[in-house]
Amino acid sequence: MALQSSGAISLNDIHIEAGGTTGTEASLNDSAIRGIIGKLGQNPNAFNEYYGASSNIIQLGDGFFWWYSMSTANGQPNPQFTFAAVVLKLGGSVVKGSFTEGASNGGTNPSSGQSWHNGTNTSNNNFTFLENISYTHTDGNTYVPSSPLVSGNSSTYPTVNLGGSIPQPESAYENRGVELQ
Numbered sequence: 001m002a003l004q005s006s007g008a009i010s011l012n013d014i015h016i017e018a019g020g021t022t023g024t025e026a027s028l029n030d031s032a033i034r035g036i037i038g039k040l041g042q043n044p045n046a047f048n049e050y051y052g053a054s055s056n057i058i059q060l061g062d063g064f065f066w067w068y069s070m071s072t073a074n075g076q077p078n079p080q081f082t083f084a085a086v087v088l089k090l091g092g093s094v095v096k097g098s099f100t101e102g103a104s105n106g107g108t109n110p111s112s113g114q115s116w117h118n119g120t121n122t123s124n125n126n127f128t129f130l131e132n133i134s135y136t137h138t139d140g141n142t143y144v145p146s147s148p149l150v151s152g153n154s155s156t157y158p159t160v161n162l163g164g165s166i167p168q169p170e171s172a173y174e175n176r177g178v179e180l181q
Helices: 011-017 031-035 123-131
Strands: 063-073 076-090 093-096 142-144
Touching: 076 123
Parallel strands: none
Antiparallel strands: 063 076, 076 093
16 A cells, blocks of 8 residues: 655654654665665655555456467477567556557567567577566566466466567567566
């Protein structure tokens, strides 16, 4: 639950939002407290920066979004990915990659400047990339997909195959969810 957006705010309110226990010792320089506003190190912070802040930056609609091109064999999906790209949304905003309507490189795949990918087009590299994907945010937390890919378990493979087509905005990507590691 987010802190109030106006009115009196106390260090105890902020401490509880950051996961602390009411009435226990805390300071604005505690890493957990600084983390809810994304302040690292000893950058100055003030009470007014905490209005509306929340320790849970995951919002409805956030997630690891996957786009990929996959071949078929005998009319069935063949998990031999030729390309995988990922976009991550946290707090309602894209924090890694971008949803693209066209490839700036003129090809059918997004360029490295438009997406977050492993840079190669082999199935083994794509599996390894998607199996191990994580993101460490400026809040110090590491985020992973809620529904990760597990090599050898076809029920965890992405279900939306765009073939060689250029990905479109968010609706063309598969949302695999997001959670704290």
